[in-house]
Amino acid sequence: MVRTHGLKKHFKDPKLGIKKAVDGVDIAASPGRIFGLLGVNGAGKTTMLRMLSTVIKPTEGSATVAGSDVVTDAQKVRSSIGFMSNSTALYGRLTSREVIEYFGSLYGLEGARLQERVKYVLDKLQIHEFEDRLCDKLSTGQKQRVSIARTILHDPPVLFFDEPTAGLDVVTSQTVMEFIEEARDMGKTVIFSTHIMSEVERLCDDIAVIHDGVVVAKGSPQTMRDMTGEHSLERAFLQLVKFQAGYVSAKQVTE
Amino acid sequence: MNDTFKIAAKELREMFRDKRVKFGAFVMPIFLVLMMVQLFGFIIGAAKGATKSTIYFVGAKTEFSKAFENSGMKVLSVPTAEDGIKLIKQDKAKLVLDIKPPKEDGQVIIDAYFDPKQQMGQLALSGVQQALAKENQDHLKVTLTERHIPESAAEFIKLNPKKVEVGSQGAGELIVGFLPYLIVLFAFSGGMSMAADLVAGEKDKNTLETLLITPVHRNHIVLGKVIALASVCFLSSFSCLIGLFVASVAKLPGSEEMFKNGFGVTPAAAGTIILLLLPLVAMFGSVLIAISSYARNPREAQTYLALVNFVVILPAVFSQVIGLTDLGSKLWINTIPVLNSANNIRNALLGKTDWMAVAITFGMSTFLAAIAIVIAVRLFNREEVLIRV
Numbered sequence: 001m002v003r004t005h006g007l008k009k010h011f012k013d014p015k016l017g018i019k020k021a022v023d024g025v026d027i028a029a030s031p032g033r034i035f036g037l038l039g040v041n042g043a044g045k046t047t048m049l050r051m052l053s054t055v056i057k058p059t060e061g062s063a064t065v066a067g068s069d070v071v072t073d074a075q076k077v078r079s080s081i082g083f084m085s086n087s088t089a090l091y092g093r094l095t096s097r098e099v100i101e102y103f104g105s106l107y108g109l110e111g112a113r114l115q116e117r118v119k120y121v122l123d124k125l126q127i128h129e130f131e132d133r134l135c136d137k138l139s140t141g142q143k144q145r146v147s148i149a150r151t152i153l154h155d156p157p158v159l160f161f162d163e164p165t166a167g168l169d170v171v172t173s174q175t176v177m178e179f180i181e182e183a184r185d186m187g188k189t190v191i192f193s194t195h196i197m198s199e200v201e202r203l204c205d206d207i208a209v210i211h212d213g214v215v216v217a218k219g220s221p222q223t224m225r226d227m228t229g230e231h232s233l234e235r236a237f238l239q240l241v242k243f244q245a246g247y248v249s250a251k252q253v254t255e
Numbered sequence: 256m257n258d259t260f261k262i263a264a265k266e267l268r269e270m271f272r273d274k275r276v277k278f279g280a281f282v283m284p285i286f287l288v289l290m291m292v293q294l295f296g297f298i299i300g301a302a303k304g305a306t307k308s309t310i311y312f313v314g315a316k317t318e319f320s321k322a323f324e325n326s327g328m329k330v331l332s333v334p335t336a337e338d339g340i341k342l343i344k345q346d347k348a349k350l351v352l353d354i355k356p357p358k359e360d361g362q363v364i365i366d367a368y369f370d371p372k373q374q375m376g377q378l379a380l381s382g383v384q385q386a387l388a389k390e391n392q393d394h395l396k397v398t399l400t401e402r403h404i405p406e407s408a409a410e411f412i413k414l415n416p417k418k419v420e421v422g423s424q425g426a427g428e429l430i431v432g433f434l435p436y437l438i439v440l441f442a443f444s445g446g447m448s449m450a451a452d453l454v455a456g457e458k459d460k461n462t463l464e465t466l467l468i469t470p471v472h473r474n475h476i477v478l479g480k481v482i483a484l485a486s487v488c489f490l491s492s493f494s495c496l497i498g499l500f501v502a503s504v505a506k507l508p509g510s511e512e513m514f515k516n517g518f519g520v521t522p523a524a525a526g527t528i529i530l531l532l533l534p535l536v537a538m539f540g541s542v543l544i545a546i547s548s549y550a551r552n553p554r555e556a557q558t559y560l561a562l563v564n565f566v567v568i569l570p571a572v573f574s575q576v577i578g579l580t581d582l583g584s585k586l587w588i589n590t591i592p593v594l595n596s597a598n599n600i601r602n603a604l605l606g607k608t609d610w611m612a613v614a615i616t617f618g619m620s621t622f623l624a625a626i627a628i629v630i631a632v633r634l635f636n637r638e639e640v641l642i643r644v
Contacts, residue, residue, distance in 0.1 A: 053468045056638045079470045089460040093272040106469040
């Protein structure tokens with residue numbers, strides 16, 4: 001359902017020259033499974049998701065989402081995806097219902113079909129109590145529920161989540177994770193980017209560890225542990241990304 | 256509904272809920288026009304009053320000083336010229352007249368003391384000079400008649416001013432002095448407060464990506480934003496006319512001088528103004544969106560917008576004084592952006608619309624609006640511009 005081949009994204013930086021944000025990534029994500037993109041900050045996860053969601057174009061390589069090419073058939077790709085990130089905000093001067101209806105109309109839903117889908121997401125995410133409140137006045141958890149509603153309103157077969165729980169409290173994170181599990185159970189293709197290992201253990205069926213724009217390992221969480229000989233996924237991940245402490249010990253300083 | 260209009264409708268809904276738009280784009284132009292009308296009215300009233308202000312005469316009241324009193328001036332006495340000068344220095348008197356005894360030939364010399372830095376003093380002096388000129392003329396006529404010389408000898412060449420009405424009746428020249436400037440200014444600044452939010456603000460809040468991953472074509476997104484912003488620019492600009500209408504209906508103190516000819520803005524003038532504004536706001540809306548797209552965040556956008564604002568203000572300011580030159584009647588002036596619109600709005604308000612000039616201005620503004628739209632669309636389609644924050 002989501003497949004990339006030799007996907008590259010190079011940015012030109014006037015000071016640093018060419019920056020290889022993603023450099024030849026091959027991944028394949030299937031319906032009914034959650035594919036985890038693991039990496040430290042700046043590893044290239046967000047750039048990958050931006051290319052897959054057609055926000056930016058690859059420098060080289062190819063990618064298909066729901067059978068459509070991200071470059072030549074971008075509009076079809078955009079109709080087939082839902083994208084959610086913790087950093088994406090809502091329009092503060094619109095009410096929750098207005099935001100949901102607005103995005104529904106942009107995804108081509110109209111009339112009775114639009115109202116039916118809006119009712120479905122309002123019911124499902126229990127938004128009714130604050131549906132007429134401006135988004136600026138919502139709590140973080142309420143905003144996240146509206147974001148989820150916006151993501152699934154058009155019932156896309158592919159869902160991208162870019163660190164969706166970063167900065168959220170335990171209760172709100174739980175809602176998000178349950179929603180992702182439900183999406184998988186409904187047969188959606190889910191790509192989930194994170195660096196929180198407990199979430200990976202709980203959610204991901206397949207993972208790719210990405211570091212400096214390159215995939216350094218692929219497989220199930222168990223494959224990662226076996227590959228590195230580590231018992232925890234966190235230790236396995238640190239070994240794969242060749243972790244080095246960003247500080248020296250007090251003893252070394254005094255010596 | 257077309258995607259472009261869906262985007263525009265959403266942006267307008269958001270903007271109309273924003274206090275900055277309500278006050279900056281709509282209340283402010285109306286308020287400013289009301290203030291200008293009152294201020295100009297007050298100044299004209301004060302200037303007229305100054306010619307009939309208080310005059311001090313040295314010594315006791317005479318028949319001569321009473322003549323001034325009879326003409327509507329307030330006349331007071333001071334014992335000596337030094338006392339009068341002291342009052343001027345204390346800013347208690349504007350003009351002190353010291354009538355000297357008649358000379359042998361009968362001529363009366365009057366020393367007029369005033370502070371040349373005081374406009375009120377100069378106005379009072381001018382009022383006295385006018386009164387004395389008439390007095391001198393009447394005296395001369397009497398003398399000439401006594402000597403059997405025709406009265407016309409006193410005025411060998413007589414200037415006879417005749418008013419020629421050009422075009423239809425328009426607004427008073429005082430209104431024409433400031434209204435085109437405000438109309439053009441608010442066509443830009445009315446949308447300035449929101450422009451930074453529309454793209455740079457969306458980058459900053461990370462709402463832009465959610466919009467970019469919808470199936471809506473990017474050209475439709477940017478055009479929707481341009482239409483929304485241009486609409487606000489237009490309504491803000493048109494609010495100046497609403498303000499003028501309110502001022503004429505409300506008959507605020509001091510405004511009677513400004514509305515001697517009534518509201519003054521004819522339906523034809525209003526129609527011409529709308530015609531001139533449409534391409535102008537399209538150009539401004541596109542420029543504002545292009546700047547907002549280019550900027551990394553709203554603060555950076557505000558910095559660029561403040562600089563561009565000067566490019567609009569300068570020609571708009573010049574339009575206020577264009578009547579002092581003959582440039583307003585030259586056809587080439589209609590190729591200068593902003594100034595051309597302001598000048599044609601001025602002519603429309605004066606009831607002297609030159610349709611050739613309007614056509615050139617409309618064409619030039621439409622051409623520039625098209626270029627600005629192309630730039631805005633191209634910038635919005637460049638990913639290195641869109642995703643940089």
